[in-house]
Amino acid sequence: MMADQDAMELVRGSVVTHRRRCGKPNCRCADGQALHESTVLSYSEGGRSRLLTLPADQVAAVRAATERYRVRRQRLEADGQAGLETLVARFAPGGRR
Numbered sequence: 716m717m718a719d720q721d722a723m724e725l726v727r728g729s730v731v732t733h734r735r736r737c738g739k740p741n742c743r744c745a746d747g748q749a750l751h752e753s754t755v756l757s758y759s760e761g762g763r764s765r766l767l768t769l770p771a772d773q774v775a776a777v778r779a780a781t782e783r784y785r786v787r788r789q790r791l792e793a794d795g796q797a798g799l800e801t802l803v804a805r806f807a808p809g810g811r812r
């Protein structure tokens with residue numbers, strides 16, 4: 716259990732809710748109102764988009780982990796950009812200072 720929680724610190728992907736009909740004519744979803752909902756993690760792997768159906772009791776934790784990932788990635792990109800700009804300013808010919 717502890718290992719699972721550690722693994723959920725950061726998750727790459729987006730949590731999205733799908734609503735659909737199952738196709739059974741006498742199901743509650745047949746009227747197009749009470750559709751079946753499933754919450755999935757959408758992520759890409761090897762250039763392909765993939766979906767992972769999430770257990771209901773995991774949705775909040777996974778969503779929070781994807782948000783932490785987004786924040787951390789934005790910070791990483793900003794730090795990398797700042798470092799790049801510093802390097803360019805210092806060493807580019809005709810230097811921007």
Ligand SMILES: [Zn+2]
Binds near residue numbers: 736744
């Ligand atoms: Zn149905």
